[in-house]
Amino acid sequence: MPATARRRGGRAAFALLPFGVLITAFLLIPTVSLLWGSFHDSRTGAFTLGNYSYLSHPLDLVPFRNSLELSLASTIVGGILGLLIAQAIVSSRRPLIQEIATTFSSVAANFAGVPLAFAFIATLGAQGLVTRQFFNVTHFDLYIDGGFKLYSVLGLTIVYAYWEIPLMVLVMLPPLQAMKASWREAAEILGASKWQYMRSVAIPILFTPVVSSLLLLYANAFGAYATAYGLTTGFVPLVPIEISNLINGDVNHDPGAADALAMGLAVIMAICIGGRVLLERRSSKWLASR
Amino acid sequence: MSRLELVKVSKHFGDQVAVEDFNLTVEDGELVSFLGPSGCGKTTTLRMTAGFEMPDSGAVIVDGVDVTDLPPNKRGMGMVFQGYALFPNMTAAENVEFGLAVRKRPLAERRVRVEELLELFGLTQVAGSYPHQMSGGQQQRVALARAVAIQPGVLLLDEPLSAVDAKVREELRTEIRRMQVQLHVTTILVTHDQSEALSISDRVVVMNRGAIEEVGTPTQIYSEPRSAFTAGFVGAMNEIPVRVVSGAQGLVQRGGRRVAAPGAAGLVDGQLGLLLVRPELLEPIGATNGVLNGDLTMTGRVEVQTFLGATTRLLVRESKTDTDAGPGLVATRLLAVDVPSANAGRWPAGSELRVRIPVGASRVIADRSAAAAASVAVAVADRQAPPPNVSAPSA
Amino acid sequence: MSGSSISGEATEEAMEALAAGAPAARAYRRTHKRSTRSPLWAIIVLVLATVYFLLPLYATGVFGFSTGKAFTLQPLFDALGDDGFHSALILSLTYSVITTILAIAVVAPTAYLVELRFQRLRSTVEFLTILPFVIPPIILAVGLSNVYGINSPVNLLSSDWAPVLLYGGYFVLTLPFVFRAIDNALRAVDVKMLSEASASLGASPTRTFLQVIVPSISLGLVSGALLAFTTAMGEFTLAALLGYPTFPVYLLNINGYEAHIGEALVLVSFLITWAGVVALAAVARRAPGTQIVRGGPM
Numbered sequence: 001m002p003a004t005a006r007r008r009g010g011r012a013a014f015a016l017l018p019f020g021v022l023i024t025a026f027l028l029i030p031t032v033s034l035l036w037g038s039f040h041d042s043r044t045g046a047f048t049l050g051n052y053s054y055l056s057h058p059l060d061l062v063p064f065r066n067s068l069e070l071s072l073a074s075t076i077v078g079g080i081l082g083l084l085i086a087q088a089i090v091s092s093r094r095p096l097i098q099e100i101a102t103t104f105s106s107v108a109a110n111f112a113g114v115p116l117a118f119a120f121i122a123t124l125g126a127q128g129l130v131t132r133q134f135f136n137v138t139h140f141d142l143y144i145d146g147g148f149k150l151y152s153v154l155g156l157t158i159v160y161a162y163w164e165i166p167l168m169v170l171v172m173l174p175p176l177q178a179m180k181a182s183w184r185e186a187a188e189i190l191g192a193s194k195w196q197y198m199r200s201v202a203i204p205i206l207f208t209p210v211v212s213s214l215l216l217l218y219a220n221a222f223g224a225y226a227t228a229y230g231l232t233t234g235f236v237p238l239v240p241i242e243i244s245n246l247i248n249g250d251v252n253h254d255p256g257a258a259d260a261l262a263m264g265l266a267v268i269m270a271i272c273i274g275g276r277v278l279l280e281r282r283s284s285k286w287l288a289s290r
Numbered sequence: 291m292s293r294l295e296l297v298k299v300s301k302h303f304g305d306q307v308a309v310e311d312f313n314l315t316v317e318d319g320e321l322v323s324f325l326g327p328s329g330c331g332k333t334t335t336l337r338m339t340a341g342f343e344m345p346d347s348g349a350v351i352v353d354g355v356d357v358t359d360l361p362p363n364k365r366g367m368g369m370v371f372q373g374y375a376l377f378p379n380m381t382a383a384e385n386v387e388f389g390l391a392v393r394k395r396p397l398a399e400r401r402v403r404v405e406e407l408l409e410l411f412g413l414t415q416v417a418g419s420y421p422h423q424m425s426g427g428q429q430q431r432v433a434l435a436r437a438v439a440i441q442p443g444v445l446l447l448d449e450p451l452s453a454v455d456a457k458v459r460e461e462l463r464t465e466i467r468r469m470q471v472q473l474h475v476t477t478i479l480v481t482h483d484q485s486e487a488l489s490i491s492d493r494v495v496v497m498n499r500g501a502i503e504e505v506g507t508p509t510q511i512y513s514e515p516r517s518a519f520t521a522g523f524v525g526a527m528n529e530i531p532v533r534v535v536s537g538a539q540g541l542v543q544r545g546g547r548r549v550a551a552p553g554a555a556g557l558v559d560g561q562l563g564l565l566l567v568r569p570e571l572l573e574p575i576g577a578t579n580g581v582l583n584g585d586l587t588m589t590g591r592v593e594v595q596t597f598l599g600a601t602t603r604l605l606v607r608e609s610k611t612d613t614d615a616g617p618g619l620v621a622t623r624l625l626a627v628d629v630p631s632a633n634a635g636r637w638p639a640g641s642e643l644r645v646r647i648p649v650g651a652s653r654v655i656a657d658r659s660a661a662a663a664a665s666v667a668v669a670v671a672d673r674q675a676p677p678p679n680v681s682a683p684s685a
Numbered sequence: 686m687s688g689s690s691i692s693g694e695a696t697e698e699a700m701e702a703l704a705a706g707a708p709a710a711r712a713y714r715r716t717h718k719r720s721t722r723s724p725l726w727a728i729i730v731l732v733l734a735t736v737y738f739l740l741p742l743y744a745t746g747v748f749g750f751s752t753g754k755a756f757t758l759q760p761l762f763d764a765l766g767d768d769g770f771h772s773a774l775i776l777s778l779t780y781s782v783i784t785t786i787l788a789i790a791v792v793a794p795t796a797y798l799v800e801l802r803f804q805r806l807r808s809t810v811e812f813l814t815i816l817p818f819v820i821p822p823i824i825l826a827v828g829l830s831n832v833y834g835i836n837s838p839v840n841l842l843s844s845d846w847a848p849v850l851l852y853g854g855y856f857v858l859t860l861p862f863v864f865r866a867i868d869n870a871l872r873a874v875d876v877k878m879l880s881e882a883s884a885s886l887g888a889s890p891t892r893t894f895l896q897v898i899v900p901s902i903s904l905g906l907v908s909g910a911l912l913a914f915t916t917a918m919g920e921f922t923l924a925a926l927l928g929y930p931t932f933p934v935y936l937l938n939i940n941g942y943e944a945h946i947g948e949a950l951v952l953v954s955f956l957i958t959w960a961g962v963v964a965l966a967a968v969a970r971r972a973p974g975t976q977i978v979r980g981g982p983m
Binding site for chain 1: 340341342361362363364365367368369371372373375376377378379380388389391392393436437440
């Protein structure tokens with residue numbers, strides 16, 4: 001390469017520096033510190049694998065079990081209902097409905113966090129609107145008689161559903177819209193019933209986008225902190241909450257353990273996101289074909 | 291018994307008329323095309339035949355059996371969709387096999403039949419390929435093979451070649467015809483491409499705005515169109531206003547000449563009509579060939595030449611004045627004259643050209659425009675009222 | 686196959702089907718008459734969904750805009766009068782604006798250079814922009830606290846440079862969507878051609894970037910900025926764990942002791958989110974493919 005080009009290339013690379021610095025300082029180094037800290041005892045600073053002891057029997061760890069349950073539940077609920085709603089939107093064939101639904105789904109999905117938590121406290125809390133109206137109508141108090149608690153995995157699932165469902169809708173709308181009506185008609189005129197069409201054509205095609213979306217939902221649920229904290233202020237043990245306790249708590253302050261737990265969480269996220277990337281690469285060619 | 295009958299089929303979308311009073315009988319083994327501009331109702335009619343749309347009134351009858359109330363998957367028809375609609379998650383072979391698998395045919399039988407069809411359509415090479423790996427022409431043929439695999443009583447083709455390149459289109463349509471004849475399958479082809487319809491059909495149904503304009507063989511449609519629409523839509527057609535002199539004798543008049551023209555019989559004397567002549571039938575008059583009596587001639591200046599391959603189309607602006615053409619007839623017309631490209635150099639742009647319309651090369655139809663309608667009224671009134679007093683003083 | 690004729694055996698099936706049941710056929714006709722309108726089940730599902738999603742908002746409104754019985758805007762005024770509210774809101778706005786500017790100013794040239802000249806780095810850069818998804822806020826908070834927290838050698842938190850920590854953190858969090866928004870916009874435009882044309886006319890690379898590239902990707906910049914801004918405004922985890930009293934943190938605290946005010950503010954924040962989405966949708970209408978949702982955990 002001629003000298004001038006190299007110099008220009010060099011100066012251009014200079015412009016990439018801010019990005020590099022920020023990424024290194026605020027993403028890469030902290031991540032490395034996690035890795036490092038997870039292998040070192042918080043008090044003595046010695047190398048240890050002890051922080052990872054939870055890996056040998058993860059389900060014994062209450063936060064882990066709760067997180068797994070919660071994520072699974074909200075993924076299933078969000079996935080099924082989200083798919084149903086997305087299909088309803090596509091089947092309605094009215095562009096106005098599609099636009100409204102997309103806007104609203106975007107808002108609901110962005111609403112997650114502390115505001116969502118409090119919105120649900122106002123709805124299903126002990127003094128929530130729905131709780132009280134339900135009592136007025138049926139004289140059955142969800143909390144006293146039903147033992148329902150918003151600060152529980154069940155309650156969290158309901159709250160998480162509020163943003164998991166719209167997220168599923170948003171992610172599944174494009175693949176559903178890409179399903180050509182002519183495929184169904186072609187199958188029909190070849191003699192297939194609706195169910196045969198679903199089994200032979202629709203489900204195989206939609207399988208990849210659906211699984212990819214479910215992975216996204218799962219990752220979202222597992223890694224969520226703000227909503228969970230806002231709703232329960234740590235009352236329900238979850239992995240993200242446990243991590244924050246281990247850093248900020250006075251009693252069980254243990255950055256090493258927090259790091260190890262965080263690494264575990266990161267691995268789960270990586271599996272989900274990685275799975276998505278792989279699946280996306282495979283499915284796009286089918287839905288893009290004429 | 292005819293293979294397919296469409297009886298008084300009509301369909302409205304809201305207050306929009308999509309198809310109105312469609313009647314057609316298709317014989318066994320025929321290839322009938324529905325030809326018309328977009329929005330003429332041809333696709334809607336096809337879809338009603340298939341069962342994807344329900345007619346508001348009328349019936350679809352196959353082999354004497356009324357199938358109007360049957361869903362598409364029970365009608366025993368095959369269909370090739372615009373855009374092919376191949377199942378993207380299946381290979382070519384699996385696509386072709388689909389109809390047979392649905393009917394639970396034994397595996398061995400399916401395999402044999404799929405292989406036969408793939409060979410018939412020249413697809414053996416791509417049997418294991420997926421749609422996104424195939425060319426447009428290959429996808430097209432897979433779609434065809436898939437549709438005929440189930441041995442349908444009627445085969446429906448919805449603009450099967452519209453997505454294909456021009457060159458491939460010609461090859462493919464010949465193949466479609468060849469296959470259709472070989473398999474002896476009654477076929478309906480929807481297209482807006484008239485060369486497609488004309489080249490491979492047994493009969494053509496010309497449609498316009500939801501109604502059948504006319505039905506005929508390709509030759510009839512092309513050379514003897516019965517309406518101005520058909521004449522204009524199918525191939526290029528010159529429309530020359532003339533005045534009907536005598537319907538009974540088949541005489542029309544233009545530019546002081548009277549010419550015999552078939553088709554004038556049903557017209558009112560004095561009415562405005564349109565003389566229809568194909569561009570290739572207008573003969574430039576050179577020094578060598580003279581004008582035969584009884585021929586209509588037109589003179590003009592060549593405005594532009596359009597090279598069409600074997601022929602060149604000359605656009606000629608007629609240069610007669612109003613009085614010459616005859617009262618009530620628009621003077622300067624733009625004529626299309628097709629000449630062999632080899633000779634086109636004789637009439638470059640700007641040059642003068644005189645053409646004759648040989649007797650028998652033209653037909654007269656009624657001019658359905660508003661001005662012409664007025665002329666009919668005038669002509670009729672004229673014959674009933676006493677002739678004006680010629681010597682009456684002008685105001 | 687030659688010589689074989691289509692026996693129309695499929696037509697025989699049709700006849701069988703007809704013999705089987707005229708009522709079924711009539712039923713089919715009935716349901717298919719409605720082919721041009723929305724199916725009933727879809728309408729039911731959508732209505733139920735709408736009720737489910739509007740309910741919490743309604744409940745929030747009821748709580749937030751009442752002091753016990755009647756509807757009143759008093760809680761809102763109380764909030765506006767609260768000093769904590771002011772400082773929290775201003776802090777959040779400040780952080781959000783600066784984060785947005787930082788993100789756009791750093792990512793835009795980077796994405797441009799990668800697209801133009803450093804294609805080899807593309808996969809690395811894309812990986813780095815996906816990384817924050819794998820490192821959600823909670824994990825990032827731990828990492829940042831490890832490196833820059835109170836107990837670490839580089840103690841940013843206790844220093845005057847404390848805000849830098851949050852800027853950096855928010856930069857990382859908003860990176861995925863800011864990059865994707867800008868990158869999509871860049872790819873929609875032939876960057877190479879524009880840049881070469883500009884250079885051939887004598888413009889310096891900086892001028893090319895500022896006067897040629899930036900205007901042509903303006904919609905991508907706007908949507909990226911909107912996403913960054915709304916994300917930063919609503920971000921709770923990082924702020925709470927690192928001890929910054931931003932608006933979401935204030936929201937959490939105030940709901941502890943003044944529920945009405947808290948709920949009123951929740952509804953307001955919902956409306957602001959809505960405004961943000963509408964703005965993004967307006968951009969998306971002009972530039973199809975714009976991302977409107979974060980799609981990452983909080």
